[in-house]
Amino acid sequence: MKNHQRRRLRSVVALILCSGAAGCATVKPWDRDLLAKPEMQFVTCAQLHAIDEHVYFSKEASLGGSSLAGGGCGCN
Amino acid sequence: MIEREFGARLRTATFALFLASVLFPAAAHPAPRATAQAVAPAIDLPTDDGRIKPADLAGKVVYVDFFASWCGPCKVSFPWLKTMHEQYAAKGLVIVAINVDKDRGDARQFISHFSPPFLIGYDPRGKTAEAFHVEGMPSSFLISPNGTLLYSHVGFDLKDAAKIEAQIQRALSQ
Amino acid sequence: MQLDAPERPRAVRAKLRTATCLLLTAVAPRFAHAADPPAPPVPASPPTSQIDLTGLFYSERIRVLEPTMRYTRTYSSGRSFFGQVSVDSVTGASPNGTLPTGRTQTVTSASGRSRSVSANSIPTVNFSDTRIALDGEWQQPVKMFAFSLGGHFSHEKDYQSEGVTGRVAIDLNHKLTTLSLGGGYNNDVVSPVGGTSVGMAPYGELTGAASNPKHVKTALVGVSQVLSRKWLVGVSASLSSEDGYLTDPYKALSIIDATTGIPLAQVSEQRPDTRQRRSVQGDSVYHFTSNILYLSYRRYWDDWGIGSHTIDARYRLPVTSAAFVEPHVRFYTQTAADFYRFGLVQGAPLPQYATSDYRMAGLQSVTLGATIGFAPGGRRRTSEWTVRAEYVGQFGDSSPPGTVGVQTRIDLFPAVNVFSMVVNYRFNR
Amino acid sequence: MSLKRVEDYFIGRFTAMAGPCEILVDTDSPPRGERALELARQEARRIERKFSRYLPDSEVGRINGSQGQPVRVDEETAHLLDYAATCYEVSEGLFDITSGVLRRAWKFDGSDRVPAEATVAGLLPYVGWGRVAWGDRTLALPAGMEIDLGGIGKEYAVDRAASLIAAEIPDAFVVNFGGDLYASGPRRGGRPWNIGVDDPERTGDATIAAIPLTRGGLATSGDARRYILYRGKRLGHILNPKTGWPVEGAPRSVTVIAPTCVEAGTLSTLAYLRGPGAREFLEAEGAQFRIA
Numbered sequence: 001m002k003n004h005q006r007r008r009l010r011s012v013v014a015l016i017l018c019s020g021a022a023g024c025a026t027v028k029p030w031d032r033d034l035l036a037k038p039e040m041q042f043v044t045c046a047q048l049h050a051i052d053e054h055v056y057f058s059k060e061a062s063l064g065g066s067s068l069a070g071g072g073c074g075c076n
Numbered sequence: 077m078i079e080r081e082f083g084a085r086l087r088t089a090t091f092a093l094f095l096a097s098v099l100f101p102a103a104a105h106p107a108p109r110a111t112a113q114a115v116a117p118a119i120d121l122p123t124d125d126g127r128i129k130p131a132d133l134a135g136k137v138v139y140v141d142f143f144a145s146w147c148g149p150c151k152v153s154f155p156w157l158k159t160m161h162e163q164y165a166a167k168g169l170v171i172v173a174i175n176v177d178k179d180r181g182d183a184r185q186f187i188s189h190f191s192p193p194f195l196i197g198y199d200p201r202g203k204t205a206e207a208f209h210v211e212g213m214p215s216s217f218l219i220s221p222n223g224t225l226l227y228s229h230v231g232f233d234l235k236d237a238a239k240i241e242a243q244i245q246r247a248l249s250q
Numbered sequence: 251m252q253l254d255a256p257e258r259p260r261a262v263r264a265k266l267r268t269a270t271c272l273l274l275t276a277v278a279p280r281f282a283h284a285a286d287p288p289a290p291p292v293p294a295s296p297p298t299s300q301i302d303l304t305g306l307f308y309s310e311r312i313r314v315l316e317p318t319m320r321y322t323r324t325y326s327s328g329r330s331f332f333g334q335v336s337v338d339s340v341t342g343a344s345p346n347g348t349l350p351t352g353r354t355q356t357v358t359s360a361s362g363r364s365r366s367v368s369a370n371s372i373p374t375v376n377f378s379d380t381r382i383a384l385d386g387e388w389q390q391p392v393k394m395f396a397f398s399l400g401g402h403f404s405h406e407k408d409y410q411s412e413g414v415t416g417r418v419a420i421d422l423n424h425k426l427t428t429l430s431l432g433g434g435y436n437n438d439v440v441s442p443v444g445g446t447s448v449g450m451a452p453y454g455e456l457t458g459a460a461s462n463p464k465h466v467k468t469a470l471v472g473v474s475q476v477l478s479r480k481w482l483v484g485v486s487a488s489l490s491s492e493d494g495y496l497t498d499p500y501k502a503l504s505i506i507d508a509t510t511g512i513p514l515a516q517v518s519e520q521r522p523d524t525r526q527r528r529s530v531q532g533d534s535v536y537h538f539t540s541n542i543l544y545l546s547y548r549r550y551w552d553d554w555g556i557g558s559h560t561i562d563a564r565y566r567l568p569v570t571s572a573a574f575v576e577p578h579v580r581f582y583t584q585t586a587a588d589f590y591r592f593g594l595v596q597g598a599p600l601p602q603y604a605t606s607d608y609r610m611a612g613l614q615s616v617t618l619g620a621t622i623g624f625a626p627g628g629r630r631r632t633s634e635w636t637v638r639a640e641y642v643g644q645f646g647d648s649s650p651p652g653t654v655g656v657q658t659r660i661d662l663f664p665a666v667n668v669f670s671m672v673v674n675y676r677f678n679r
Numbered sequence: 680m681s682l683k684r685v686e687d688y689f690i691g692r693f694t695a696m697a698g699p700c701e702i703l704v705d706t707d708s709p710p711r712g713e714r715a716l717e718l719a720r721q722e723a724r725r726i727e728r729k730f731s732r733y734l735p736d737s738e739v740g741r742i743n744g745s746q747g748q749p750v751r752v753d754e755e756t757a758h759l760l761d762y763a764a765t766c767y768e769v770s771e772g773l774f775d776i777t778s779g780v781l782r783r784a785w786k787f788d789g790s791d792r793v794p795a796e797a798t799v800a801g802l803l804p805y806v807g808w809g810r811v812a813w814g815d816r817t818l819a820l821p822a823g824m825e826i827d828l829g830g831i832g833k834e835y836a837v838d839r840a841a842s843l844i845a846a847e848i849p850d851a852f853v854v855n856f857g858g859d860l861y862a863s864g865p866r867r868g869g870r871p872w873n874i875g876v877d878d879p880e881r882t883g884d885a886t887i888a889a890i891p892l893t894r895g896g897l898a899t900s901g902d903a904r905r906y907i908l909y910r911g912k913r914l915g916h917i918l919n920p921k922t923g924w925p926v927e928g929a930p931r932s933v934t935v936i937a938p939t940c941v942e943a944g945t946l947s948t949l950a951y952l953r954g955p956g957a958r959e960f961l962e963a964e965g966a967q968f969r970i971a
């Protein structure tokens with residue numbers, strides 16, 4: 001079961017990365033105007049994101065994702 | 077069962093191939109690099125209604141700087157470029173800053189903030205940037221009076237300023 | 251007086267401007283300078299400072315007020331530092347895990363007080379706590395690498411946490427690909443008010459330990475990839491390993507009569523002392539002509555048997571160059587922990603581990619909200635306001651299998667409805 | 680050549696290019712004031728010597744004496760000629776460095792002597808940049824024609840001197856060659872320089888306006904110092920190369936501010952050449968100007 005999950009995970013990662021490889025070098029340095037915007041990030045406001053994580057952490061059993069958990073709390 | 081094993085191996089192989097292309101991009105995409113003796117591409121670009129033509133720059137030491145309004149280090153480089161202009165224009169240096177913004181309004185806002193005394197050309201489609209094989213923003217190139225590329229630099233940090241200035245001085249004294 | 255007319259180069263002037271520029275930079279005879287003195291150094295642009303003031307107002311059974319202040323300093327070299335102080339004031343009531351009785355029931359509280367509850371509502375503990383947290387992070391780019399090092403400390407009367415995180419991001423492939431690796435370690439101490447309960451023993455029986463250690467190790471690996479001028483995607487995987495006191499000291503389970511369902515006694519909950527969490531997350535940011543769509547999906551598993559899916563979508567619509575609206579929707583679903591029990595039936599042997607904490611149950615949450623951001627200073631962004639209002643609803647199984655007697659008539663998972671509002675004010679100098 | 684302290688800045692004076700030249704340096708250091716003055720004077724002299732039409736061995740003298748033979752010029756001259764060609768093009772022939780021969784007919788001495796129509800008409804075939812072959816650093820000037828870089832040279836000298844001074848002296852300064860000037864930046868304390876505009880009626884004795892100038896070039900075209908009185912009308916010394924007669928209906932003076940002195944000077948001349956249309960032209964160009 002776990003082995004199966006792991007394999008599936010690996011194929012998902014590979015798929016996404018390889019579709020990235022196809023797009024490699026397509027965005028020239030002078031074409032990165034949109035990508036340079038502060039809002040073109042997965043997390044646009046660290047403050048709000050930290051609050052979100054904190055709130056969900058206190059109400060749900062999951063943790064993790066794209067950020068390293070800050071400090072724990074006694075809230076669950 | 078065997079099929080599935082094969083599929084897994086294939087995926088692993090594809091993944092490895094991808095990683096190789098990411099880790100060694102030069103090997104995967106051999107990009108032509110400007111070498112010391114390369115001839116600089118021609119600059120033929122509109123300015124604010126006028127035009128910079130190759131003939132205008134022929135026979136001069138030209139410092140070309142590709143910049144964009146959205147590029148952080150470009151904001152650092154502009155005051156320095158002004159200093160270079162004040163210092164070396166009288167000694168024959170022509171500074172041509174080439175803007176690659178898609179939107180002229182964004183470019184103007186950036187430019188009017190600095191009111192640069194040197195030439196500004198517009199290359200919104202990146203044709204000239206492409207010809208120079210610009211690898212990052214900002215990128216600068218020093219061109220000799222006979223049109224060869226003397227020096228190029230990617231990015232801008234005030235720590236590099238002295239090094240670039242030495243190259244400018246060398247080019248002017250040749 | 252025409253002198254204040256704005257400068258707008260027109261046809262003739264523009265041509266002259268170019269011609270003048272070429273004329274004045276033309277090669278002229280060199281003056282007798284033995285060696286050109288280097289130009290005076292351009293002063294490094296001064297570091298910029300940014301201050302964020304945030305308030306979170308949050309209502310549920312718990313009311314939280316969380317003022318936060320974050321100070322960020324960014325140097326022209328790209329190095330940056332931030333320090334943050336936040337204070338949570340939590341007051342309210344939290345379910346204690348036991349079941350409604352149909353009769354009045356007495357509940358002890360974290361603060362030592364007791365309170366009566368009505369017969370058909372979920373028993374809760376009253377609490378009031380203040381948590382102070384300090385966070386700091388230092389970031390340094392070095393060529394293609396970006397290193398960051400962070401520290402954390404938080405304190406509340408029954409919980410103290412100290413942690414460090416480290417991270418390195420590596421730009422590859424002309425900065426189109428970024429690989430990041432990170433790790434963190436947390437050293438926490440749980441000191442339950444009134445002492446540590448003995449797990450699976452009658453509620454109130456204590457171990458004698460005033461404090462209990464808990465350690466968390468986290469590792470993270472991620473790749474982000476630019477797919478096009480408008481599209482950025484990323485995948486990350488994290489692994490975390492916890493050990494120590496992972497039980498909630500204030501949660502208990504009811505032991506119910508096998509036929510009537512009436513709670514007869516309470517035992518303190520007990521969870522395993524290790525937990526392995528794993529998660530994989532995919533993120534995407536896509537820039538339409540002017541709007542931006544953020545999507546993320548997270549799959550999570552742990553060895554307590556909890557598995558979850560989270561989908562999060564935000565859509566940012568610029569209203570003017572200095573204001574935006576961003577609707578937000580999130581769906582979350584989790585399966586219950588292997589040792590989750592809504593209650594324990596009298597007569598059956600007590601399990602090694604059990605909890606009836608609703609957060610360990612199978613549940614779904616829905617978040618709906620919107621963020622409004624605006625910068626009164628216009629494009630210069632000297633200050634920015636961000637206001638977000640959100641609703642979170644949590645739903646579970648109101649009548650889980652195995653309920654008997656009175657429990658079948660009572661909603662054992664009343665929906666949790668939370669309204670929250672966050673206000674963030676940022677100013678840059 | 681003299682340098683003296685006025686309030687908290689130095690002012691240095693010398694004569695070059697047939698006019699008074701001044702340099703103002705916002706400094707407390709006399710050596711820096713000296714140095715700026717010296718650089719300005721050297722550069723003014725160099726340009727005057729190189730482009731004077733009175734010196735047969737100057738670049739301009741050589742061209743004017745070429746008798747129709749092509750002349751190869753040096754790089755600096757080539758740039759000035761390129762610039763002049765651009766001016767000719769954008770002014771649709773009004774700004775013409777070959778119009779100097781008309782001065783054989785006109786003497787702007789404040790008197791009422793006007794040349795005979797035939798004299799002027801006889802000179803017109805020798806006027807017109809369009810008749811000149813210019814390219815590849817070689818100029819072929821038909822015999823009898825002359826060029827005169829006086830309309831650009833002074834402003835060019837101002838900008839050149841300014842860039843030489845700026846490269847050596849950290850202080851704010853103003854270079855003023857006969858009323859065409861350039862300010863390098865704000866004075867200590869952020870103050871601008873105050874530039875007076877000469878009163879065309881009482882030239883040299885009064886000013887009609889003060890223009891605060893922080894950075895950039897400023898130049899004035901007008902008839903203030905050189906004119907002719909004809910049938911009660913003052914005719915300024917700027918000639919229309921197409922008619923051979925002074926521009927009529929032009930303002931008394933046109934002052935323009937631009938990033939460089941060359942641009943300011945060219946714009947003010949172009950505006951003046953349009954006669955009554957000067958204001959309209961400058962407004963259309965979005966220039967900063969003042970008309971008297």
